[in-house]
Amino acid sequence: MITTSSKLLYGLGAGSLAAGFVWFITNEGQQLGSVMFAFLAVAFIFMGAIASYTRDGHILSTDTSAHGSSAAAQKSVGRSLWPFGTAVSAGVTVVGLISSPGIFKVGVALLIAMLAEWMVSNWAERASASNEYNIKVRDYIVHPLELPIAGALLLSVIVLSMSRVFLALDKSAGAIVFAVAGAVILFFGTLIALRRDVNRRVVGGILGVVLLALAGTGVATALDGEREQLVEAAEEDHFAHRGCTEEKEYSDKKASRAVAMKSSVQAAVILSDEGVLYAEVDGYETAQTAITLQRSNPSTILFINETDDARRMVLSYGKVVEDLGGGVEKETALEACTSKVEKGGQQAVTVVIPKPSSASDEPFTITVPGVDGAKIDVFVP
Amino acid sequence: MNNPRRRRVLTLAGIAAGLLTLAGCAKDAPQDTWQPAGPNAEMIDNLQQPVFLVAGIVGVIVMAAVAWAVFRYRDRGQAIPEQTHGKPAIEITLTIIPVLILIGVAIPTTSTIFDLAKTDDTEMVINVTGQQWWWEYDYPAIGDNADKYGLSQPIVTSGQLVIPENTKVLLRVTSRDVIHSYWIPKLNGKKDGVPGRVHLLRLEGSKPGIYAGQCTEFCGLSHSYMRMETIVLKRADFDVWVANQLAPYESPAEGTLAKEGESLYIQQCSRCHQVNGLADAEGNLIVSAPEQYVVSGAAPNLTNLMTRITFAGASWDLLTQQCRDDVWKASANEFGAKYLSGVSADCLNQKDLREWLRNSPEKKPMYVDPTKLQETNGKYRGMPALGLTEDQIDALVAYLLERK
Amino acid sequence: MTSTETHHAAGAASSSDAPAIAAWLTTADHKQVGRLFIGTGLFGLLGGLVLAVLVASERIDAEGFQLLDSGSATQVLSAARLLLTFGAVAPLVMGLAVAIVPLQLGSRSIAFPRVAASGFWMWLTGLTLSVVAIIGNGGPSGGESEMVDLYLAASVVMVLGLAMAALSIAVTGLTSRTPGMGLLRAPFFSWSSFVGSIALLMSLPVFIGTSVYLYVDHRYARAAFGGNFGVNNWVGWAISQPFTYVLAIPILGFVLDAVPVLGRTRLAQRPAANVAVGLVSVAIFASLTHRAVTLPWDGDGFFSGLGTKIADLLPFGLVNVIPLLGLLGVLGLTLLTLKSAKPMLAAPLPFAVLGLLMILLGATSHLLYTVEDAALGGTIFEAGSYVAVTFGTVLLAFGGLTYWGPKLWGRRIPDKAALPLALLGFVATALGSLSYMIAGFADQPAGVVDGFAYSGPQELWNVITTGAFALMLLVSLAFVGLAVRSFTAGEAAGDDPWDGTTLEWATSSPPPADNFSDLIVVGSEYPLADIKNSGKVG
Known part of the structure; x- marks a missing residue:
């Protein structure tokens, strides 16, 4: 059935077809326009067909049974965000x-x-x-x-804000601040809980204000940055003082990464309380003064300090010589170090040694700076 | 049973089951855990024989009971019998009996596990390192190894692990890349090589010979080509072997094909493969740098390649079939001498070695396609094809043949 | 006087327990969405006019003092057109359609009300980001690469929003008419909104697709589309004739609806009006081919090279002449109606007639522009056509607001104040466009603001245009002021201030949330007149 709107749509479709033909004839070599018109015609004719099929969505005034279900009779939908x-x-x-x-x-x-x-x-x-x-x-x-999801978002706001505040405050100040904050929350929470007929809106409002304040503080402290000690420790990589140079005050002296790393090591190197350095190696019953590490194999060595002084283990495995050109060479010692470990502490170091010890002029050793005679030979076959 | 198709299926199933059973009777089965050749394997065997017996008897009883019940109470249209719930006497009995059996099995099992884990009487320590797809062995030159076995320098070898007879050898197993597992069925159980960890495995051979095994933890493309052999030598033969391994490098005579091969080796192979003592024209020792080319950072040390009678993860023989049989089937007394004679020019398995040198990834699948190495920063997993000419292969074979 | 049982308490539509801002953000009421479109459209209009005045004033002294550096001239030109076309004309027209069409059709709601609402917010988001991008040195020929990207991506969102609103209107026209109202019985504003929405639905996706191509090309390769300098080559059609006619289509129905009512007569030849509006929608053909169809008309004598001439004439006629015929038809029918009219003194009437005249001026002049023999290509003549069509459409939209405004907020815009605005707006439009056209004949180039010289009083033409634009800005300001004042202080309109014949006047002003409490079954083109005549209303 040719309805009013389908007349329009078929007409435009026919016009598009005509335009396509005209385009094709008058623009030799530019058939793209014709293709476009053809698609336009298809779209118009398709829409026209829908209009025909639905008869323009027309509902006869005499067809009273259909009036109630007509689209025009439907109430509008409600609000929606x-x-x-x-x-x-x-x-x-x-x-x-x-x-x-x-x-x-x-x-x-x-x-x-x-x-x-x-x-x-x-x-x-x-x-x-x-x-x-x-x-x-x-x-x-x-x-x-x-x-x-909403809960997770809310929690992450709280957790992130709190952690930013913690990271910005001094260690001891952080503890005091949050102890006080906790006490205050407990106090007011108790007050509210003891009252009957508390207005939900009031409680909600207070919580909202506190949340906003917390988030605001979090953002502010995040922008301000972490406390000085942490910034410094971050420069020390938090874990190990890899550079083998003088340590900053705030590096993390007890860190040694994961427990798994320490559970099965190539060797445990122990500085006894008498200042004797020896290695315990799986498979050997007795204390060793020499260890073998496989070439190119990531090997973990655990250092345990039993002396009263903070000590560091240094694994030296040769040097690389770089030719800078013009007869100038640059030597870099290959070393892996723990940070300074205090009495009873332990720290692991993982090292990959690419070259065999026989190819090096200097022997590979494990030493402890400041302890004379503390040395373990390292062989890399 | 009148359905011909059903009958055919049953017949085929019967034949298959029969063949499977017969397969258990293989005579030449080098990886047979039922033929222990050392005290550790014997401990396991002594445990598994009775356990198998007990389990077999229980299995037969249970199967028979099930079969009897199936036949006896098959559906013949009879009325469904009275349904009861619970018979405490039977239930308790049928719980207690298995518990007792399991306790009976658990006691020797636990004691065997502890016996196998003993390390305090170790006589020799060898580091075993797995990587895709071969095993490296290094003999540390420290402790008893140096004091009692003459290891003045560490020895690094691969594919074939050589140990002295009746010696409590402790393997420290680890891995450079993914998890592998070391298993010589005739000598002991298996032990995983895990990156960053050291696992201990005791090996002891009571009879000279070759004991085959293979990696038993799926480790990538060529897992099936990651084999290994343990060679047990009499103590005297072992000393000869050590001395030979530590002997200084001898460069081929000038003007020979092998000398050509040496310079070719220096150009093409020494980037990854170490030959101890090999030096360039100016006398500087050449140190390989596999860490620059290979993901695992290691390639087999070829200093004494021809003392080993297999190559490429012990997957191919360096000996021709006849010479191989000669070594493998030698008696315990003759074995040491035959093994130590290594690979001679007449016995060399030219075919496999040349194919390997010509195009190794074709022989053993490896990740060496340069277009697909982005994930590993351009490093290989395995050995790439080097594009050698036949003349170059001739020279290399001649050079390698002298690596004894 | 025409109060029926459809009444709710006045203002019930907007009152709810939600806070005011939340009510605006969450509304799915087509009248409110329409108001949002119209309100923001008026803002966009003022902004666009300010920029237009700025650009025009730059052209006065082609050599000397410049406010804008030459690099930003293209951007300000583009921004002015963006704001006038997509920031003012489109939302004003679409807003009126969204608000009024369901009322005219006797429907309780627009089809897909939330799509229409989302369309508004999408359009607003996209437009805002586009403007931000232009301010940040983006937009066509922009220097800040990321801002050009933002402009392209944001314009996609903006146009997507318009397409969503168009979808709602088109589907409403097709499906949500009250029982008995065939499409031919639908009021003309509804018909033209339906036609215009279909035309937009067919052409806006092309804009979206092209912009996506441009975005990808500009961001990653700058190989195929000419990067930032190619933007206007590819989507410039959306701010040029004849696409500007497409945006004007819905508001043509206002002329056809309002003139008979205000002239206290009936429209002659209703089906002809339907056809005329339909013909204008052929203008999308030109937009979709991405290039101006011109008429070369080669050859010396009339009969030499006749085949070529026909080949030239066919597409020219199809694309440029047919829409103009449609517009002429609308004008003709309007004039025919006015002949028998006894017009009342109401502001919408002059707005309607004068606005329509201006659109016709623009369309006719554009026809001339596309004849190559006239040698106007590349001159500012094109801007004259643009100004005539766009300002003409704005005048029609003002007329629509004075006509239907009482329905939307229950109070009239005072005729005495609005009538002069119609005349002033007409003067501003005519002066602004005609002086650009004259300057075009004298070969003032398009798209630049300085560095040109031609014989003739070039400063005079540009001074006139600047003044005309400034006048239009003042008219618009005054109109906005009038409209805002009428929200609160105007004379209460009553439900049927114009003695209308169509259904939007059959409900209260402003209408309740669901427009009509009962369906009104119609039996003719003038249902409210039928009701009045039958005496059912009392």
Whole structure:
């Protein structure tokens, strides 16, 4: 049936076809335009067919039984945040596109979340005639996703903010501040809990203000940076003082990475309380004064200091000579060191030795600076 | 049973089961855990024989009971018998009996595990390092190795682990890349080589000979080509072997094909493969640098290649079939001399060695395609094809033949 | 006087328990979405006009004092057109359509109300980011690479939003008419909004696709599309004739609806009006081919090279003449109607007639522009056509607001104040466009603001244009002021201030949340007149 709108659409479709032909004839060698018009014609004719099929969505005035179900009779849908959210997410995505992949990913995730929420709420609103039931149905579907994510976001704000504050405050000051803060929270929490008929809004408002304050402090401290000691320790790589040079005050002297790293080592090198250096090696029953490490194999050596002084283990494995040109050579000693380990402490070092010890002029050794005669030979076959 | 198709299936199943059973009777089975050739393997064998017996008897009883029940109470249209719930006497009995059996099995099992883990009477320590797809052995020149076995310098070899007879050898097993597992079934159980960890495994051979094994932890493309052999030598023969391994390098005579091969080796092979004592024209010792080319950072040391009778992860023989049989089937007394004679020019398995030199990745699948090495920063897993000419291969073979 | 049982308490539509801002952000009520479009569109209009005045004033002294450096001239030109076309004309027209079409069709809601709402926010987000990008030295010919990227990506979002709103309107026109209202019985504003939305739905995706190509090309290769300097070559059609007609299509229905009502008569030849509006939508053909179809008209004598001439004439006629015929048809029918009219003194009427005249001026002059023998290519003549069409559309939109504004916020815009604005706006448009056209004849180049010279009083033409643009800015400011004042202080409109014949006047002003409490089954093109005549309304 040729309806009014299908007349328009078929007409435009026919016009597109005609334009395509004209284009084809008048623009030799530029058939792209004709293709475009052909597609346009297909689109128009398709839409025209839909209009024909639905008879323009026309409902006869005499067909009273259809009036109630007609599109015009349907009430408008209720409010929804998701259309706005979708648009904002699109904006975030676009900004991310040109600024940083992180923002882009957040934008895409938001976009997907907003569209999903939109879809689910649209679906739920049509679940039944009862609005209350529809909300319940929606919540059943979405809450298992929404609540954990919202909770995780809230928690991450709290955790991130608190950790920023902790990292910025001095070690001891941090403990005091948070002890006091905890006490204050407990005090006011108790006060609120003891009162009857507390207004939910008041409690919510207080929590909101506290959260905002916490987040604000977190952002402020994050911008301000970590405390000086941590900055310095970070320069020391937090774990090991690799440079074998003079140590800064605040490097982490007890760090030795993972427990797993220490569970099965090539050798444990021990500086006894009498200042004697020896190695314990799996497979050997007695203390060793020489160890063998496989070439090119990442080998972990654990250093244990039993003396009263803070000591460091140094594994020297030759040197590399760089030819800088013009007869100038630069020598770099190959060394691996622990940071200074205090009494009873231990620290592991993993080293990969690429060349055999026989190829080096100097022997490979493990020594402890400041302890005379403390030496273990290292062989790399 | 009248269905011909069903009958055919049953017949085939019967034949397959029979063949499987017969396969257990293989005579020449070098990797047979039922033929122990050392005290550790015997301990395991002494445990598994009775356990197998007990398990077999229990298995037969259970199967027979099931078969009897299936036949006796098959559906003949009879009424369903009265359904009861629980018979405490039977349940308790049938719980206690297995518990007792398991306790009976657990006691010797636990004691065997502890016996196998004993290391305090170790006489020799050898480091075993797995990498894709071969095993490296290095004999540290410290402790008893140096004092009692004459190891003034460390020895590095690969593929074939040589140990003295009736000696408690302790392997310190580790890996340079992924997890591998060391297993010589006739000598002991298996032990994983895990990167960053050292695992201990005791080996002891009570009879001279070759004991084969293979990597038993899937480790990548050529896992099936990662084999190993342990050679047990009489103590005197072992001393000869050590002395030979430590002998100084002898450069081929000037003007020979082998000398050509040496310079070719220096150009093409010495980047990765170490030959101890090899020096360039100016007399500087050449140190290989496999860490620059190979993911694991290691390549087999070829100083004494021709004292080993296999190559490329012990996957191919360096000996022709006849010479190989001669060594493998030698009696315990003759074995040492035959093994120590190594690979002679007449016995050299030219075919496999040349194929290997011509195009190694074709013989043993390895990740050496330069277009696909981005993930490893351009480093190989295995040995790439070097594009050698036949003349160059001739020269290299001549040079390698002198590495004894 | 026409109060029916459809009444709710006035203002019920917008009152709810949600806070005001949340109410705006979450609304799915088409009237509110329409108001949002219109309100922001008025802002965009003022911004665009300020830039237009700036650019025009730069042209006065082609050699000397310059506010803008030559590099940013293209950007400011583009920004002015972006704001006028996509920041003012499009939202004003679409906003009116979103707000009014469902009311005219007797529908309780627009189709896909949330899509329409999201469309508004998308458009606003995209437009804002586009403007930010241009300010950050992006946009066409921009120097900041990332900002050019942002401009391209943001314009996709902006146009996507418009397409979403167009989708809602098109589907509403097709499916949400009250029982008995065939499409031919639909009011003309609804019909033209339907036609215009279909045309937009067919052409805006091309803009989106091209912009995506441009974005990818500009960001990664700059090989195929000419990078930042190629932007206007590829999507410039969206801010030029004849695409500007497409944006004007919906508002043509305002003329066809309002003139008979205000003239206290009926429109002659209704089906002809439907056809005329449909013909204008052929203008999308030119947009989609990405290039101006011109008429070379080679050869000396009329009969020499006739085949070539026909080959030239066919696409020219199809793309440039047919839309103009449609516009002429609308004008003709309007004039025909006015002949028998007893017009009331109401501001929408002059807005309608004068605005339509200006669009016709633009379209006719554009026809001339595309005839190559006129030698106008590359001259500022094109800007004259643009100004006529765009300002003409703005005048029509002002007319639409004075006509339907009472329905939207319940109060009238005072006629006495609005009437002079219509005349002043007409003067501003005519002066602004005609002086550019004259300058075009004298070969003032397009797209530049300095470094040109031609015989004739070149400063005079540009001074006139600047003055005209400034006048248009003042008119717009005054109109916005009037409109804002009428929100609160104007004369209460009543439900049917113009004695209308269509259904939007059958509900209260402003309408309740669901527009009509009961469906109104219609039996003719003038349902409200039928109701009044049958005496059912009292």
